[in-house]
Every structure is written in structure tokens, then in C-alpha cells.
Amino acid sequence: MKKPNIPIPHAEFKAAALVAGTAALIVAFVLYVLSARGFFEDTQRLVLVTDNSEGIRSGMDLSFSGFPVGRVNRVELADDGNVRILIDVPTKDARWLRESSVFTLERSLVGDTRLRAFSAILADPPLADGAERPVLRGDAGEQIPQVMAAAKALLENLERMTAADAPLNAALGHLQSVTARMQGRYGALAGVLGSDDNAQKVIAAIDRSNALLAKADARLFGAGGVVDGSQAAVAELHGLLREVRDSLRRVDAILADAQVVAASARGASADLGALRSEVEASVRKAGRLIDEINAKWPFARDTEIKLP
């Protein structure tokens, strides 16, 4: 670079202004970054305990309802093997964290790990400084091996199903042969019955049945058929029934006469009772008369009983 031939006016002032401006920008930027990192904020400590610190880094946010309310200060390994995540929560934002708050650590396949706080009951007591809370982990990456195993099993099943000797493949082959038969002359009937011959037999049977039905119709309902004969028989039966009805009417009259005769016979039976009484009285009189004759008769038997 060539030295200037003309002196630069106010060169020292300009140089000092440039240096001062640059220094001011640097100091302002450093202060801005420190402020952005919460260096000048009053904070309280929250310790989250988990069993895996993957994805957690210093400076990441703890969010509540999508708003950052804390920042991870550092991550350390405890004596019991658990991970302790030390979080600085600004005092002005600590009101969103309560004793009943739940903390989650979510890892997605793409993007950052997220620390979230959920406070369902904001009326609960506020979270104390230095409180320790467990973290519920939701890791999409951890599901990948299970998903891969399931997918592998599914693919193996699919491979078995589509193998040359697989039942599904055979069934599809059978279905294909059935549908191929159904495309023939006799359609679905050939597909169901197995061949065109069988379908032809069924159709022939149907034809014969139709012919038989036509003949039966002629015999049943034609002129001089069974139906006509039946109608004549019914008419004849009707006349016969009329005659039977007349006969029954006459029988009814005879029965009425018989009833009258029976009543007369019942009166005659009462007279016979008196006659019987008289006859019995006459017989008893005749018996007493014979006894008296026998008593008086010399040939009467000695009926006296002699005691020894």
C-alpha cells in the first residue's frame, strides 16, 4: 500500500472514532449475549433427574406452554448413575412451575430435544428453589428398534404368504382358475360346478324339469285334467252331503219319537213297581199258607230239637 502524499485531515480523530466505535460494538455485543444467556437475571435452581442425557446440552430451554421459562445450566452424572440436569429458572418465570408440575423430555427424529413443563394446577404451592423432579421421557428414536422388529416380522409373514407354495398363493391360484372358468360359456355355474360338462348337465336337468312341469300343468289344469275331475267330485260330494243332511234330519225325528217312547216306558216302569209289590205280598201269603199246611200236615217233619 502506498503512503498518501496528501495528509489526511483529522486522521487521529477518525482512527480513534473507529477504534472506539468498534470497541463499543464489541462490548455491547458481549453484554447483549450475556443478557440473552440470563447472566443478569435472578434465577432459582431446578434439578431434573433422568436416566439418559442424550440430546440435552447446556443452554437449551425448558419451555412451558411453548414459552421458555428456564435454561439448562449444566448436566452432570450422579453417584447413582442417574443424570442430573441443572436448570436455571428466572425468578419472574418461576411462578409457572408448581409442586404438582410434570416435566418431560421429548426426543424427536428430526430437530432438537425438548424439555417441557406442565403445570395443571396453578393454585398449587410454587416449586421450591433447588427442587428435584423426575423427568418423563418420550423418545421417538427408542421406538425405532421395536418398529423395525415389527416391520421385519410383517415382511417375513408377507414373504411366507407370497411364497410359491403358500396357502394364500394357492388360494389365489384357485380363485384365478374359478374366475377363469366363470369367463366361459356357462359363467358362474361352470365356476361353481367345476366344469362345463357339469354345468351342461344342470342346464339339461332344468330343461327336463321345465318340460315335466309343462306336462304336469297340462294334466292338472288342462281340459279333462285332474282339476276338472276334482271339481266334479266336489259337486257330487256336495249332493251326497245334502242327502246325508236330510237323512240326519229324519233320524232326528225318529229320535224325538224314541224320546217320547222312553218317557212312556218310564211311566210303565212305575206301575210295574206297584205290581211287583203286590206280587211279592201274594207270594209271601202263599208261603205262609204252605207253612201252615205243612205244620198241620201229618207227614210233617219233627222239627223239635231234643236236648240230651
Next chain:
Amino acid sequence: MNGNALPAPPRGPAGPTAGWWRMLHVAALLLAASLSPAAWTRATRRAVADQVCLTALRTLPWFTLLSGLLSLVLVHIVVVTAQSYGLTQFALGTVIRVLVVELLPLAAALFVALHGGLADAAPAADAEDETPAVTGAIPRALLAQVVARAVAVVALATLAGGIALLLAYLGVYGFTPWGIAAFTRTVGQVFDPIVLMSLGLKTALFAVAVATVPAACDPERAADARAGEAAAGATLHATVRLFAVLIAVETLSLVAEFF
């Protein structure tokens, strides 16, 4: 070769290692002289002020314009790409990391190195400037140029970083104040202590390298010229060394940030 430049150090065994060692030796001398309070006489301050005005203030408008355009294009590309992939939340952090932390300090160093002219690593001589700033050590003009280059690199990187932050905010949130809280949060997340220290150290090393390496190569160039070597080839030699140093510094900063 300028008559006011550093006296050529005694040439040791030839070879790339010896060359690098001589360069480091002279660069250390230049740095030590720059930081020496005894060197900062009124004449030296005047010379430094002139060189700062020549080197930094003249390059500032052009570099501000070019870095602003570069920032605008990169912010737009990153934001649009992030939106198309549904990753808008990462756009701002990516832009800040790429521009402010990585690209702009390197761009500032290269701009100062190239705009200053590596061939004129040492200023032209005159009777006044041949006076050593420190007796028996560094000429004043050379010292002024070293300081001016370092100041230029830091100033350009700082201003370009500030403009890039402003453009990134406008590119992501637009002309609204409601994104300041989220923007501040993202800046705080990007600039963790390691990144902040890495950025500061990297910019400082860039400034030192751009200021001292071309001047430190000058005695060698003089010796090479005396040996009949072409001056253009020696300038290319200094350029390669400066780029190698810049790449080494950038690599070290990346290692510090990501490993």
C-alpha cells in the same frame, strides 16, 4: 524491497520449516513492538492514525456493502429453505452460526489482506518513516501498517457481524419488534461461552495473521530478490502462507466449537 523494512534475519538452513520459523520470529517481533508502550510516540500514533484511515476507513464502506449483500442473500436462502422443510425454528440459529460466527470474520480477514495488497506489505520509505519506532527494532511505518491492518480486520468483522444480525432479524421476523425476545433467546443459545470465546479468539488471530504475516514475509522476499528470484513469486509465497495461517486458525476454531 523497501529500505525501511526489517533487516533480514540471518538465514538458517533452507527449507520450508526454516522459512516458517523465520516468519513466526518476525511476526512475534512485530506483535511485541505493537504492544510495546515505548513504541507509541506521538509520531507513531500519527502514522498509525493515517494507516488506519487508509486501511480501515477506506475499506469499510465497500466491505459493509458486500457483506450486507452476502448476508441478505444467505439469510433469504436459509429462511426460505427452512420454511420449505418446516424447520423455521432452526433458520435463525443457522444464519447466525454461518454468517456471524464463521463466514464474516474470515471474509473480513481476506478482504483486508487482498484489498491492502500483499505486494505492498511494507509501506514506501521516506526519511521520517525510516526512523525505528523502537530503537534498533521496527520501523514506524511498518508498525503503523501492522496495527492498521489488525484494527481493520476487527472493525470490519464487528460491523459486518452487527449488520448480519440485524438483517437476520429482519429476514426472519420482518419489521416488527415482537420477535426481539425470541431473537435474543436464540442469540443466547448460539453464543454459548465456548462459541463466544472462539469467535473472539479467532477474530483476534485473523487480525494478527493479516497484520503480521505479509510483513514478516517481507525480509525473506528481500533475500529471495537478492538471490534473483522473481518478486511476484515471492508475493505469491506470502499470500499462500497467509491463507494457510487463516485456514489453520479457522480449523482450530471449528475444532474448539464442535468437538
